[in-house]
Amino acid sequence: MENIERLYNNIFQLLRRHHELFSTALPLIASENIVSPAVKEALVSDFGHRYAEGWPGERVYAGCKYIDQVELITIDIMKRIFDAEFVDVRPISGTTANLALYSAFTEPNDIMVALSIAKGGHISMGKKRFWGSAGLVHGLEVEYFEFDEENFNIDVDRSMKKIISIEKEKGKVRLVMFGGSVFLFPHPVKELSDFLKARDIIIGYDAAHVAGLIAGKKFQDPLREGADVMSMSTHKTFFGPQRGAIVSFEKYAEKIKKAVFPGVTSNHHLNTLAGLSIAALEILKFGKKYADDVIKTAKKLAEALYERGFDVVGEKKGFTESHQILVDVTKYGLGGDIERKLENAGIIVNRNLMPWDPQRGLHYENPGGIRLGVQELVRIGMGPSEMIDVARFFERAIIKEENPETIRREIADFRKDYQDVHYCFRSLKKAYEYLPINQ
Numbered sequence: 229m230e231n232i233e234r235l236y237n238n239i240f241q242l243l244r245r246h247h248e249l250f251s252t253a254l255p256l257i258a259s260e261n262i263v264s265p266a267v268k269e270a271l272v273s274d275f276g277h278r279y280a281e282g283w284p285g286e287r288v289y290a291g292c293k294y295i296d297q298v299e300l301i302t303i304d305i306m307k308r309i310f311d312a313e314f315v316d317v318r319p320i321s322g323t324t325a326n327l328a329l330y331s332a333f334t335e336p337n338d339i340m341v342a343l344s345i346a347k348g349g350h351i352s353m354g355k356k357r358f359w360g361s362a363g364l365v366h367g368l369e370v371e372y373f374e375f376d377e378e379n380f381n382i383d384v385d386r387s388m389k390k391i392i393s394i395e396k397e398k399g400k401v402r403l404v405m406f407g408g409s410v411f412l413f414p415h416p417v418k419e420l421s422d423f424l425k426a427r428d429i430i431i432g433y434d435a436a437h438v439a440g441l442i443a444g445k446k447f448q449d450p451l452r453e454g455a456d457v458m459s460m461s462t463h464k465t466f467f468g469p470q471r472g473a474i475v476s477f478e479k480y481a482e483k484i485k486k487a488v489f490p491g492v493t494s495n496h497h498l499n500t501l502a503g504l505s506i507a508a509l510e511i512l513k514f515g516k517k518y519a520d521d522v523i524k525t526a527k528k529l530a531e532a533l534y535e536r537g538f539d540v541v542g543e544k545k546g547f548t549e550s551h552q553i554l555v556d557v558t559k560y561g562l563g564g565d566i567e568r569k570l571e572n573a574g575i576i577v578n579r580n581l582m583p584w585d586p587q588r589g590l591h592y593e594n595p596g597g598i599r600l601g602v603q604e605l606v607r608i609g610m611g612p613s614e615m616i617d618v619a620r621f622f623e624r625a626i627i628k629e630e631n632p633e634t635i636r637r638e639i640a641d642f643r644k645d646y647q648d649v650h651y652c653f654r655s656l657k658k659a660y661e662y663l664p665i666n667q
Contacts, residue, residue: 258601421454444519
């Protein structure tokens with residue numbers, strides 16, 4: 229029993245230490261964000277204990293009358309945000325949303341075209357031999373867009389030619405998926421839309437990283453540019469809890485609904501649904517200002533890093549039009565080693581494959597790049613002016629190789645003025661404050 233008590237107490241100590249870490253570090257993981265205190269309240273509600281399989285009003289379980297109302301409110305808010313005819317908020321992650329999209333619009337062995345993982349595609353779009361969800365789970369044959377490394381985007385003309393070639397040699401392409409996990413610039417949906425629709429190819433768009441920027445009308449508008457369906461996660465630039473959503477047109481509603489349930493979800497984690505409803509309202513009210521601030525801040529950090537000698541991708545195009553920054557770090561080491569060095573200094577980033585890494589013989593465990601995202605720093609009150617200091621911390625940790633413990637202490641001091649959640653209705657608690665209940 230003593231061991232059980234010790235483990236019990238240790239878990240809560242680790243939770244507190246985690247909160248302390250993120251309250252004193254620079255969180256720059258591009259796929260993360262922090263929710264408001266109001267969303268946290270929804271996350272600990274009794275919704276988290278309940279089941280609500282099916283569509284609102286058509287549940288398999290009783291006791292859902294309030295859950296149904298919250299879900300319908302969330303759907304309506306999301307329709308307004310994305311100017312969409314149909315929204316399904318039941319996917320529990322961006323990958324689940326993509327699997328539902330595949331299930332709704334394709335059959336196993338169909339051909340899908342997307343970005344390769346090394347060139348920004350997400351693992352949910354990957355080939356079976358790479359354990360990607362599209363190939364492994366849904367049985368799709370995945371082909372790749374042609375990629376323009378100089379402009380860091382899909383090459384329109386070469387991709388058209390490739391799709392024509394694929395259809396001549398292998399058969400019909402059923403689906404293309406724009407979007408990815410490295411997403412610096414808007415993808416050429418509009419430029420390829422007429423070509424794809426003429427060939428009766430469904431146009432999908434994975435907005436997982438940029439959903440908040442799209443919601444804020446600052447990135448691109450895929451549904452107006454020709455996309456048939458847009459999937460997303462709701463916890464990156466869309467600053468809600470970790471889950472997913474699909475937005476589309478009414479003509480696709482029934483097949484998407486069935487693909488989500490019973491297709492790829494059972495119960496859809498109702499406490500995070502409640503949290504999403506609050507976050508969606510925050511996006512509706514504050515999203516335009518937030519998206520604008522995120523992009524301006526990302527551009528400033530990229531510029532400041534470049535000025536200090538870092539090889540930031542996309543210089544000719546202003547480095548980025550999203551929250552993301554991609555840096556080739558091979559002048560100073562490999563991505564995995566740099567990631568660990570930065571973490572020791574209090575800077576949290578993730579290593580990332582560069583498009584040219586396969587030719588260099590580099591692997592994702594220690595690739596040539598790191599990926600940064602400023603969306604969480606902006607949520608806690610930072611903006612372009614603070615990015616000069618952030619870039620200096622990078623320079624000191626990587627280029628000058630100063631003592632990481634010294635840098636970590638200085639970052640903790642720098643962070644003291646950035647402890648509140650912004651772009652929300654009320655912020656009565658600190659952003660990373662541990663909220664004890666079991667006391």
